[in-house]
Structures are given as structure tokens and as C-alpha cells.
Amino acid sequence: MREHTDTRDRIQEIALKLFTEQGYEATSLREIAEELGVTKAALYYHFKTKEDIVASLAEDQQAAMERLIEWAREQPRTREVRHEFLRRYADNLYSGRNHAFLRFMERNQTALRTHPKVEKMRRLVAALMEVFGEEGDTTAQRLRRSMAIFSLHAGLFLLNEEKIDDAERKALALELARELMDAGSGPG
Amino acid sequence: MREHTDTRDRIQEIALKLFTEQGYEATSLREIAEELGVTKAALYYHFKTKEDIVASLAEDQQAAMERLIEWAREQPRTREVRHEFLRRYADNLYSGRNHAFLRFMERNQTALRTHPKVEKMRRLVAALMEVFGEEGDTTAQRLRRSMAIFSLHAGLFLLNEEKIDDAERKALALELARELMDAGSGPG
DNA sequence: GTCTATACGTCGATAGAC
DNA sequence: GTCTATCGACGTATAGAC
Structure with a gap:
């Protein structure tokens, strides 16, 4: 599909780290190149533009x-399915670069507001927050379902001072997410 | 205390709006000046630097x-006090520029990470989230208290598609905040 | 694939006239 | 208080050698 060099991967890794720590606009391609040990021009061989680096991370x-959304739409609307849905999303989040990328998105919402990806x-x-929504739901329920997803995102960084490992963090965030999801859904 | 011109106030208003909509770094002083109908140089009469505009908004x-934190520290640790605390914070948030400023902060965390104010x-x-913390609290409780504050911040923009007014938004966010705060506090 | 060199724009900030 | 004019620094991006 695409040529897959080590450098390309390292650019993604370093860019995501610096974008998250310092901000998207505040991080120049010069900084990324420096930390990588190459020049700016080398980056442009692997990525057409700065935005293109973000696009590749989003993909x-x-x-x-x-x-996950596709899966959820095919399932029956039961409490067990909703819990399994949260578990799958949490597994996805807490593995690889996925959580790092979502944190980057949340911390740079405005700077990235016009970026298509x-x-x-x-x-x-937004679809994740609404996938278990039904016709007659109240606004109060919608709020709780949204906050269920949100609590998974927030779990990692809200508890960063605690002396616990990621597995426990994930379990705690997931437990709260289940409570909120249950409170935001009809019976059954 | 400080000379208080109309222009100074309008600079704050427009800057906060643009910083929130477009991002702090993505908004230039030229843009602010243009929307205000003056030149950049005029801004520098009222504010020493770009960061200084943010500082004035934070104050x-x-x-x-x-x-509010001072008040909470003096109160007995009861459920009624915690609810009153949330109500006061919500009143503060949903009035004036306060909520707009916090949203701006959340959306530009990284860009503003080194800004003293x-x-x-x-x-x-963080202190708001911990002011009702006690010695033997579990991490699960801390997470819920943090999310209580967070749900007040999130309430306004998570429900932006709903056809309800701000008073109802506030009431719904406050109700969820109370639930989370109760779940994150000991009995009494 | 990576380099040097550079084009070209915009930024924040300042000097000095009015 | 606001202006014009300008500074130096840095940004993204490109051309062309190796």
C-alpha cells in the first residue's frame, strides 16, 4: 500500500509526542527534525505537509x-452489550498510540478545528456517544452516555498523580463508565 | 487600580472569542486588531504582550x-455543603466570561502550558476537585469527585445540539455533578 | 533519502510622529 | 490613544545537489 520506512514511523512517534506536550502550532517541523536527527527537508520526503502527519496518525x-461503531449497531440493545462495548473501546484506547492521539486531539481542539481527518x-x-441512543431518551440520559465515553478518555490523565498502574486505571475508569452508561440507558 | 477604557474591555472580549474559536497560537494580534477596527500597535498600548491579554482574563x-475554595474549607463536611459548593461553582461558571474562559483553557491546554496565570x-x-477529599479516600472516589467538577465544565458544550436553554443545561449538569460528588464522598 | 540553501510569508513587538 | 513604518525571528515549504 505505502512504503513503510523506519523514519516515517519515527516521525509519527516524535511528532505525536511533541504535538501533545507542546501543542500542534507550537511545535515546528524544525523541532521534530532536530529530535529525529535529520533536517526539515527530510520530513517533506515522507509527508507532504505538517497536516499530513496528523492525517496519518488519525487513520x-x-x-x-x-x-467498533459498526459492531455496536448490529448488537441487541442490552446492558451486557453496552458493557462489552465499553470494554472494547477501553481496550482499544489503552493500547498503542490511540489514547495518546485522542489526548492530543482534545488538547488541541481549536488548532485542529479545520483539519478534515x-x-x-x-x-x-460523537457517534460513540450516541450509538446506544433511542428515540425517547431524555437530555439527562444523553449527558450521562456522553460522560461515560468521556470518563474513559479522562481516566488516564485525571489519575496521573495516583500511584497505580495502567491496568488499574483502566479498570476504575471502566467501572465509572459502566455506571454512567447504565444511568443513561433504558432498562434491559 | 488600573485605567479602564472601553477599548481594553473590547480587546479582552474579542481576544477570548477568537482564542476559543480558532486557538491561541492560530490567532494573531493582527486579527484581533482588525476585528476591533484598530491597528496592532494600539493593542500594545493596552497590553504589554499577547500573553498579558490572557493573564488579564485569568485574573x-x-x-x-x-x-469559593476558601469558603469550602471553612464548612463542615456534609452532603448539604458539597451540594451548595457545586451550586455556587455552577452559578459562577454560567455567568459572565467565566465559562468561556475555562473552555478556552481546556481547548488550548498545550499552547498555554507555560503561562504562569x-x-x-x-x-x-485541581484544588476544587480535591477540596472535599479526605485521608482514606479511594482512587475510585477521587475519580468521581474530579468528574463531578468536570461534568459542570462539560455540561454546556456537550449539550450544544439540544434544544434547551442555558438554565436547563445548568440544572442537568448540576444534577449529574451532585450524583458524582455523592458517589465520591464518604457518608454524611 | 537526506542534504544545503533559500524563497516568501507572517508573527510579535517597538520606535517615533501626531 | 492611535497611527505608520519597520525590525528581527521564525514558520512552512521547495529546488536542486549528492
Whole structure:
């Protein structure tokens, strides 16, 4: 599909790290190149533009989220399915670069507001929040379902001072997400 | 205390709007000046630097939050006090520029990470989340108290598609915040 | 694939006239 | 208080050698 060099992967890794730590606009291609040990021009061999680096990062995560939404739509509307849905999303989040990418998105919402792939990701997150929504739901229920997804995102960084490992963090965030999801759904 | 011209106030208003909509770094002083109908140089008469505009916006909100934390520390640790605390914070948030400023902070976390007044504000938000913490609290409880504050911040923009007014939005966010705060506190 | 060199724009900020 | 004019630094991006 695409040529897959080590350098390309390292650019993604370093870019995501610096974008998250310092901000998207505040991070120049010069900085990325420096940390990588090459010049700016080398980056342009692997990526057409700065935005293109973000696009490449969004692509993997997008596929995973689309698959999860597709899965959820085919399932019966039961409490067990909703819990399994949250578990799958948490597994996805807490593995690989996925959580790092979502944190980057959340911390740089405005800077990335016109980025097509980021807009797509925002719509997918919104879809996650609504996939178990039904006709007669109240606004109070919608709020709780949204906050269920949100608590998974927030879990990792809200508890960063605690002396616990990621597995426990994930379990705690997931437990709260289930409570909120149950409170935001009808019976059954 | 300080000379208080109309222009100074309009600069704050327009800057906060553009910073929130477009991002802090993505908004140039030229844009602010243009929307105001003056030149960049005029801005520099009212504010020493770009960061100084942010600092001025933080100051009002900081005072209100410090007062609220001070108040909470003097109260007995009861359920009624915690609910009153949330109500006061929500009143503060949903009035004036306070909520707009916090949204701006959340959406531009990384770009503002080294800004002294913004760091101070982050510490104050953390203090709000911990002000009802006690010695033997579990991590699960801490997470719920944090999410209680967070749900007040999130309430306004998570429900932006709903056809309800701000008063109802506030009431719904407050109700969820109470649930989370109760779940994150000991009995009494 | 990576380099040097550079084009070209915009940024924040300042000097000095009015 | 606001202007014109300008500075130096840095940004993204490209051309062309190796």
C-alpha cells in the first residue's frame, strides 16, 4: 500500500509526542527534525505537509473506531452489550498510540478545528456517544452516555498523580463508565 | 487600580472569542486588531504582550475560584455543603466570561502550558476537585469527585445540539455533578 | 533519502510622529 | 490613544545537489 520506512514511523512517534506536550502550532517541523536527527527537508520526503502527519496518525485510530461503531449497531440493545462495548473501546484506547492521539486531539481542539481527518474523528467520538441512543431518551440520559465515553478518555490523565498502574486505571475508569452508561440507558 | 477604557474591555472580549474559536497560537494580534477596527500597535498600548491579554482574563476568574475554595474549607463536611459548593461553582461558571474562559483553557491546554496565570488556574481547578477529599479516600472516589467538577465544565458544550436553554443545561449538569460528588464522598 | 540553501510569508513587538 | 513604518525571528515549504 505505502512504503513503510523506519523514519516515517519515527516521525509519527516524535511528532505525536511533541504535538501533545507542546501543542500542534507550537511545535515546528524544525523541532521534530532536530529530535529525529535529520533536517526539515527530510520530513517533506515522507509527508507532504505538517497536516499530513496528523492525517496519518488519525487513520489507524479511525479504522478501529468505525469497526467498533459498526459492531455496536448490529448488537441487541442490552446492558451486557453496552458493557462489552465499553470494554472494547477501553481496550482499544489503552493500547498503542490511540489514547495518546485522542489526548492530543482534545488538547488541541481549536488548532485542529479545520483539519478534515480530525473533524471526522470528532464525528466518530460523537457517534460513540450516541450509538446506544433511542428515540425517547431524555437530555439527562444523553449527558450521562456522553460522560461515560468521556470518563474513559479522562481516566488516564485525571489519575496521573495516583500511584497505580495502567491496568488499574483502566479498570476504575471502566467501572465509572459502566455506571454512567447504565444511568443513561433504558432498562434491559 | 488600573485605567479602564472601553477599548481594553473590547480587546479582552474579542481576544477570548477568537482564542476559543480558532486557538491561541492560530490567532494573531493582527486579527484581533482588525476585528476591533484598530491597528496592532494600539493593542500594545493596552497590553504589554499577547500573553498579558490572557493573564488579564485569568485574573477575575482566579479571584472567584479562590473565594469559593476558601469558603469550602471553612464548612463542615456534609452532603448539604458539597451540594451548595457545586451550586455556587455552577452559578459562577454560567455567568459572565467565566465559562468561556475555562473552555478556552481546556481547548488550548498545550499552547498555554507555560503561562504562569494559566498554570495557577489549573492548580485551582485541581484544588476544587480535591477540596472535599479526605485521608482514606479511594482512587475510585477521587475519580468521581474530579468528574463531578468536570461534568459542570462539560455540561454546556456537550449539550450544544439540544434544544434547551442555558438554565436547563445548568440544572442537568448540576444534577449529574451532585450524583458524582455523592458517589465520591464518604457518608454524611 | 537526506542534504544545503533559500524563497516568501507572517508573527510579535517597538520606535517615533501626531 | 492611535497611527505608520519597520525590525528581527521564525514558520512552512521547495529546488536542486549528492
